[in-house]
Amino acid sequence: MRRMRLSPEVRRRCQDAVDQAQDRLLALSRSLHAEPETAFREYRSAAKVSGLLRDEGFAVDVGVGGLDTAFTARYGDGPLVVGLCAEYDALPGLGHACGHNIIAASSVGAALALREVAAELDLTVVVVGTPAEEEGGGKITLLEAGVFDSVSMAMLVHPAPEDNCAPRPLALVELEVTYTGRESHSALAPHLGVNAADALTIAEVAVGVGRQHFEPRQQVHGIVTRGGDVPNVVPAHTRALYNLRAADMESLSRLESRIRACFAAGAIGTGCTHEVSATPAYAELVHDSFLSEAYRSAATELGRPLVSREQELEMPTGSTDMGNVSRALPSLQPSIGINSGAAVNHQPEFAAACVAPGADRALLQGAVALAWTAAQAAQDEQARQRLLDQHRERGASKVGPR
Template structure:
């Protein structure tokens, strides 16, 4: 692989040398990283069509000597960018998809730029530390499960650690995520004139209403951390036509995949009740791969805590952090296979939270720029800490060998036994 233009100073670097090198690299590339974040933010793109965003990332990395592969895992907007040839492969996950209508309201522009920044920092020490630095461009986190698909296609097979930093309202080293599955229910009835011959109609909207009532009544019996939220995506065309078809999309979340499966079974029963009560046909389609809950590596999370605290930030305490729910992420699946971290880094956003337009605005601010640089350096230093600690390096490489020897690569259904299409 290319060694690029970077200069390495010592065959046996000290910890201070390595950390100084990483810090100076982030400073040197700071303007480019902030510009990258702002540029992605200005042109938001939805899941699987993030062509401009992926191109901006790969262009910058290629210019710095990274070996870039595009279209990996059969996904047009997925990529890998490698630097170095060491046995210790550091995977730096970049997300860059946006949300419909409200753009980068989850701050994936910051995630992407921080991943590139960490990659550039680690490239300057890759030779000394025996690293392969891999920036992994992972599309479709908001919906579609890009990381799950890339995991199934072997993109993470040789990765020793996988790192990602996500913007949020607080600095949280070990946030909690929920397992999630996305289901679309489709009801099929029969159209008729709503006034002249209503008795000839089979009302698909009524089927959906019955299902919604069932789900509403079920809410009082949900387990802790189980959640159900959905929208009607098609409910009929005119009030004087009995609706022949309706569809709705539901997110189901739970503390873990076992609880998620129990929830899914009950929601599917509500869907079936709607069909039974009205005489409609119905099918349930899994829209995206199942996302597992996060299971991040404790040692790596503590290394990140040390790094981010050293930058003047004050992360939440450990006990509070473990109950800090951030929603759901396909990084959860990666964390079950590869030792990983997924901390959040605070952006000044007033009373706004992720997935609000106000948070999107905050993700192109001076505070967001600082988050890019701090996040890049903190995850780079986390990787450095693991690579330079003999015991931890051995542990992580041994885990990688066990994965490789097993030859087992789990699909999303291995985490949660989804029912698929019915």
């Protein structure tokens, strides 16, 4: 990897822009945090983020990709298009326990920084408001609708307990299994019933004993969302929701086949019928190597306490629909630490940490680091040409042969 070099003037102007916008960015983060909204219901959140960008001179288009709470905000007219993804959905019952308030505000901050150098670097800056990351796969819908077709590279920075320049989010699919049996009195005539709760039990036992045969990085975790109504009636209807994760889409497909067989075992063993539905799968995240190294250089210059490259390979991670974006175009999603102590993502304590001083610092430095990363890609002739060529090839592949 070549040594990263960014014009001192560009670096300074990006930093100054974030410094000048500090109060607005922190206020945006706190406002999002105070009014959490879950997947596809982020009406206030999307309005807050897009409204700030509109006030700053960005051309805003709301409801893109057929999603009411998605938007794009565009500035500039250069051929190299930087896509900054703004997530703002919260977790049911936990609020912003994954820090999406920070993601949105830091992407806005990076956009404001890049606006100051867009003409000089011949850039277009686009903030893509991406709803429903926690569930629903909003970015997948936007990809399929062509919202990312104009974007040369996509990026965001994600809050975490530690700084990891190259996390490895797993591929994921969510399966819902429903069993149907037959009701009967649990004491008077249990032999006339077909127990759908037993079917769930058999399926879960099958999943549990199968774990010893899982491939490295394969994971399964689930919850029962319906287990019966009263104990004196044999349950005729039960339902469970499972997350399946794996290192890549190919491994995920093999895991899904195994777990579907476990679900079938529950039906066979009890005489129930069953149905399985699946959400669109999240792909594993693939970082663009140039963007990753440029971000590492920027984060190092900002004094971020980065984990080692060796630790990056061992650290546990979740999943994201940004993985699907990364399989379509050059992408980047580093983690940035917010000084959350012992708390990790999806805990109430982490939600509280997402508006603490460590989170504010991460938000502002994350914005600068993203801006410097994009500017580095724009200034490096080889990287710029590669990104433009890949973008052109992607467009040609969508059109097909003439």
